[in-house]
Amino acid sequence: MRASASTFAQGVDFSLYVIVGISVFFLIGITIVMLYFVFRYNKKRNPVATNIEGSHKLEVIWTAIPTLLVMVMFYFGWMGYKPLRKAPDGALEVKAYGQMWKFSFEYPDGRITDSLVVPLGKPVKVNLVSRDVLHSFFIPAFRMKEDMVPGKDNFLWFEATEKGRFDILCAEYCGQLHSYMLSSVTVVEDAQYEQWLASTAGTSNEHPGLALLKQNACLTCHSQDGSKIIGPSFKGVFGKTEIVVTDGVEREIVIDEAYISRSIKQPNADVVKGYMKGLMVSYEAVLTDEQIASITDYIKTLQ
Amino acid sequence: MTAVSTQLSFFDTRKGLFSWIFSVDHKRIALLYLYSLITFFLVGVTLGLLMRYELLNPGKDLVEAKTYNQIFTLHGVIMIFLFIIPSIPAVFGNFFLPIMLGTDDVSFPKLNLLSWWVYIVGALMALSTLVFGDGPADTGWTFYAPYSVKTGTNVTMSVLAAFVLGFSSILTGLNFIVTIHRLRTPGMTFLKMPLFAWALYATSWIQLLATPIIGITLLMITAERVLGVGLFDPSIGGDPILYQHLFWIYSHPAVYIMALPAFGVISEMLPTFSQRTIFGYKAIAFSSLAIAFVGYFIWGHHMFTSGMSGTARFIFSMLTFLVAIPTAIKVFNWVATLYKGSINVQPPLLYTLAFIFQFMIGGFTGLVLGALATDIHLHDTYFVVGHFHYVMFGGTGFAFFGALHYWYPKIWGRMYNITMANIAFVIFFIGFNMLYFPMLIVGLMGMPRRYYDYLPEFHLPNMISTYGSWVLATGLILMLANLAAGFFKKGPKVGRNPWNGITLEWQTLSPPPVQNFDRMPEIPLNGPYDFENKPAIKE
Numbered sequence: 015m016r017a018s019a020s021t022f023a024q025g026v027d028f029s030l031y032v033i034v035g036i037s038v039f040f041l042i043g044i045t046i047v048m049l050y051f052v053f054r055y056n057k058k059r060n061p062v063a064t065n066i067e068g069s070h071k072l073e074v075i076w077t078a079i080p081t082l083l084v085m086v087m088f089y090f091g092w093m094g095y096k097p098l099r100k101a102p103d104g105a106l107e108v109k110a111y112g113q114m115w116k117f118s119f120e121y122p123d124g125r126i127t128d129s130l131v132v133p134l135g136k137p138v139k140v141n142l143v144s145r146d147v148l149h150s151f152f153i154p155a156f157r158m159k160e161d162m163v164p165g166k167d168n169f170l171w172f173e174a175t176e177k178g179r180f181d182i183l184c185a186e187y188c189g190q191l192h193s194y195m196l197s198s199v200t201v202v203e204d205a206q207y208e209q210w211l212a213s214t215a216g217t218s219n220e221h222p223g224l225a226l227l228k229q230n231a232c233l234t235c236h237s238q239d240g241s242k243i244i245g246p247s248f249k250g251v252f253g254k255t256e257i258v259v260t261d262g263v264e265r266e267i268v269i270d271e272a273y274i275s276r277s278i279k280q281p282n283a284d285v286v287k288g289y290m291k292g293l294m295v296s297y298e299a300v301l302t303d304e305q306i307a308s309i310t311d312y313i314k315t316l317q
Numbered sequence: 318m319t320a321v322s323t324q325l326s327f328f329d330t331r332k333g334l335f336s337w338i339f340s341v342d343h344k345r346i347a348l349l350y351l352y353s354l355i356t357f358f359l360v361g362v363t364l365g366l367l368m369r370y371e372l373l374n375p376g377k378d379l380v381e382a383k384t385y386n387q388i389f390t391l392h393g394v395i396m397i398f399l400f401i402i403p404s405i406p407a408v409f410g411n412f413f414l415p416i417m418l419g420t421d422d423v424s425f426p427k428l429n430l431l432s433w434w435v436y437i438v439g440a441l442m443a444l445s446t447l448v449f450g451d452g453p454a455d456t457g458w459t460f461y462a463p464y465s466v467k468t469g470t471n472v473t474m475s476v477l478a479a480f481v482l483g484f485s486s487i488l489t490g491l492n493f494i495v496t497i498h499r500l501r502t503p504g505m506t507f508l509k510m511p512l513f514a515w516a517l518y519a520t521s522w523i524q525l526l527a528t529p530i531i532g533i534t535l536l537m538i539t540a541e542r543v544l545g546v547g548l549f550d551p552s553i554g555g556d557p558i559l560y561q562h563l564f565w566i567y568s569h570p571a572v573y574i575m576a577l578p579a580f581g582v583i584s585e586m587l588p589t590f591s592q593r594t595i596f597g598y599k600a601i602a603f604s605s606l607a608i609a610f611v612g613y614f615i616w617g618h619h620m621f622t623s624g625m626s627g628t629a630r631f632i633f634s635m636l637t638f639l640v641a642i643p644t645a646i647k648v649f650n651w652v653a654t655l656y657k658g659s660i661n662v663q664p665p666l667l668y669t670l671a672f673i674f675q676f677m678i679g680g681f682t683g684l685v686l687g688a689l690a691t692d693i694h695l696h697d698t699y700f701v702v703g704h705f706h707y708v709m710f711g712g713t714g715f716a717f718f719g720a721l722h723y724w725y726p727k728i729w730g731r732m733y734n735i736t737m738a739n740i741a742f743v744i745f746f747i748g749f750n751m752l753y754f755p756m757l758i759v760g761l762m763g764m765p766r767r768y769y770d771y772l773p774e775f776h777l778p779n780m781i782s783t784y785g786s787w788v789l790a791t792g793l794i795l796m797l798a799n800l801a802a803g804f805f806k807k808g809p810k811v812g813r814n815p816w817n818g819i820t821l822e823w824q825t826l827s828p829p830p831v832q833n834f835d836r837m838p839e840i841p842l843n844g845p846y847d848f849e850n851k852p853a854i855k856e
Contacts, residue, residue: 029690037681044652045674051655052662052670055591063593063659065849072653073600073646080645084638084684091634091688098693099627147464148557150622150697154763157694161623163558164463165551168624185622185697187457187767189464190383194770290451290469295552 019176019201020156025094027157032090036083098158101171105137112142112149112162114244114293115191116231117182123211126229130182130199132174133207139171146295150186153199159185174201189293190244191234223312226305230297238316244293246286252314258284259291274310275303324835326730326828341426342831347412348728349433354408355797357399357440362793364392369752369786372779375771382769386455387470389767391447393458394475398482399440401709402571405578406489406524407436409720410517412728414493416822416829417511419502419838424495432488439482446471446478457767459568462549462560466541473542476535483528483535486574490524493517502821504840508602511820511845512595515602516581519609523570523577527613531567534560558623565616573612575709577605579716580647583669586723587651589818590666591658594846597650604643611640621692630689637687644680648673663816664738668719671746675711679704682757700760706753718745718796725800726811730827733803741799745792751785812856819851 018027054060108130109120119127132138142151144162151170152159160170184195202210227233227248235244246256254269264287267273276283278301281294301309327344337345367388371379380388411429415422423429446453450471456464465472497518501510538560540546547553549560580601588595595601617625617633625633651673660666682704685691695701726732755778760766764775771779802808814823821838822829841847 026690026694029688030685030694033685033688033691034681037684041674041677041681044648044677048652048655048670048673051652051658052660052666055655055658055660057592057659057661060657060659063591063848064657065594065847066596066653066657067594068597068600068650072649073597076649077642077646080642084641087684087688088635088638091690091692092631094688094690095630095693098690147467148461150765152697152763152765154694159622159693159696163624165556166558166624181763181772183763183765185765187386187461187464187697189455189468190386192386193382193765193768196772293467293469 017155020172023157029090029094101139102137105139109141113145115195117197133204137173142168148186152183152185155180221312223308257287324830327831350407361395369783373783385769387453391453401575420500432485436485442478466550480535483532490521493521512584513581516577519605520577527567527570534563565619569616570612579713582716582720586669587654588846593658596653607643622696665719665723667742672715679708698760699756703756726815731808737799741795748789755782
């Protein structure tokens with residue numbers, strides 16, 4: 015088992031111990047009885063069998079006991095789970111986006127990050143949004159998980175009880191690079207968290223277009239070095255002549271500002287021949303025209 | 318009655334390929350199913366071994382991510398739709414249900430042949446994705462929307478294949494229900510039927526009533542992919558959660574289509590090898606019906622993390638626990654059947670004992686997943702994969718191979734090498750547990766399922782699991798080679814009743830004649846397992 019690092023984890027682990035405890039007891043008990051019977055009533059030791067049709071008393075007993083036990087298990091499962099669905103008022107709210115194949119987070123002050131930073135011992139509510147297909151937001155150390163469903167708002171909340179860095183994994187199969195859809199949550203002291211909040215986001219010197227490409231998970235499918243991942247590489251793409259498929263008809267075009275902008279807004283309109291249609295979603299509502307221009311600007315530099 | 322020895326077996330009456338593939342004899346159709354099932358099973362096993370090899374180490378071992386995703390999808394589709402759903406009913410149900418009921422065939426022999434043909438067409442459609450189109454689907458066997466609507470791989474063909482296979486399942490179910498109602502031999506009331514017939518009866522109702530739902534759902538996916546009708550993809554106005562509901566309304570009861578026939582087989586083998594009556598006949602018979610019934614109302618436990626309302630999660634979790642009760646009753650009655658028996662330890666009994674042990678692990682891990690708090694952590698992790706394989710392979714798969722060892726002498730009239738069968742069993746059993754137990758551990762550690770690559774901390778359990786897959790494969794090869802040797806190298810001939818069983822199939826010749834019985838079968842006085850009043854069987 016991993017570290018147990020949230021208030022919720024204790025409830026989960028407790029119900030796990032209850033259920034596994036009862037189960038192991040019965041598994042071992044029944045197996046031993048079974049093997050003992052096979053040994054004791056082997057035809058060498060017991061050449062003549064006794065026909066026993068059944069016993070009402072036993073049937074009642076072994077209906078009643080499992081009924082009782084499973085209701086106990088159900089109860090602990092429910093009690094351990096109940097707190098998960100009610101986030102305390104005043105919890106810090108963060109929006110988590112899932113898209114093929116990257117998590118990103120939006121803080122109340124508008125900053126967008128690749129990984130989560132949260133204060134120790136404070137409730138955090140994560141609102142889950144998917145931009146394309148199903149994903150599932152899973153923090154093993156916190157024992158929690160909830161699906162990110164396109165078109166539907168889900169959430170989870172937690173209160174971290176341990177400092178450190180914990181993995182965030184995608185648990186719902188989402189296509190080719192599902193197993194690489196990873197992020198992390200870093201739990202820090204309150205003061206450190208305040209400090210982190212106060213620091214200005216994006217202090218690096220990288221091209222703003224590159225920052226946008228990273229933020230929007232563009233680079234998980236489009237490489238910068240010419241290698242083919244899922245979509246065409248950005249390297250040398252600007253000004254290149256390509257054959258695209260428009261409504262099932264092939265035609266030749268030159269990749270220019272208009273094509274890049276159209277491909278971001280309507281990714282299925284003109285698909286470069288040899289690539290799959292339907293995997294990319296429209297970013298029309300996500301990126302402004304200035305941002306698209308900045309991205310185009312950066313792509314021009316990749317020659 | 319004519320002299321026994323002049324009766325030709327069903328193998329010898331007619332010869333040639335066409336006398337098989339167009340046969341309406343339930344025994345020949347059963348063997349057609351057996352040979353096709355084993356073929357597809359071996360394809361599925363090969364794909365499973367490739368997956369395990371890829372997961373031996375973190376990073377790439379063998380194939381690219383996309384290929385891996387296609388492999389696990391095809392593995393699932395083949396194992397679920399082509400092997401485990403038809404397995405016991407289509408092979409042993411077809412062969413033995415009419416004989417155990419004391420009749421000469423199923424109610425609709427031509428429909429029976431049609432269902433095999435439909436099965437073959439569906440199977441070829443599923444396998445055609447390997448060769449034609451943009452490659453096999455990469456969605457997982459659950460075909461979850463909206464990914465299954467968006468991906469460029471050949472989902473449409475895979476989905477249509479599953480749709481066609483559903484018809485085969487429906488027709489077999491229908492045939493069995495009518496056969497059980499109409500063709501029982503005089504004097505065999507419902508409560509004097511063997512438990513295998515009871516299990517098939519419960520299964521058949523699920524096949525008949527639940528399969529149409531998956532058929533419609535799969536057609537809806539096709540409509541969405543081909544015609545752009547917005548049903549499940551929110552970007553065109555659909556609801557992905559609706560898909561999950563529709564899918565699991567069938568696919569959860571389908572788990573019982575896969576498990577109940579295995580319960581039936583186990584309930585046959587235990588009395589035979591204990592030489593005594595089954596403990597709690599009615600409890601076992603009715604618990605099958607209870608499982609089939611309650612099994613309809615618990616599909617939501619596959620969706621505890623999908624954002625369903627708290628009320629729905631509460632109800633589905635509670636109902637899920639209810640299904641554990643009839644299952645527990647069965648296990649207790651099976652173990653009690655060994656009590657004061659005169660136990661003959663033979664290969665089929667070893668598979669039975671392994672079944673009970675592994676099925677219990679499958680059941681208990683199911684309780685862990687049925688509880689809400691623990692499911693939130695374990696949902697969609699390798700724990701689920703381990704649980705599922707313990708139930709389906711450790712349970713139904715072991716029951717299938719147990720049944721094959723049990724009825725082998727009746728089907729072919731010859732015996733395999735018992736010592737070799739025992740050795741193969743031990744290797745198979747060790748391999749199985751080595752392969753799947755580490756999955757439970759790595760799932761608890763938090764490794765999600767359908768993972769092409771994994772974090773370094775998951776390495777050790779994955780390595781053990783892969784080594785286990787090689788042990789399992791060794792056991793499987795030995796087992797099948799031993800059975801094939803008995804068949805091709807002509808193992809020793811057996812009489813009518815090599816295991817000293819009591820159900821009606823042991824009263825006829827091995828192999829049975831075309832009409833199943835060379836003399837009128839005699840049913841025991843007090844129920845099907847009344848060993849005290851067992852009719853004397855003359856060779």
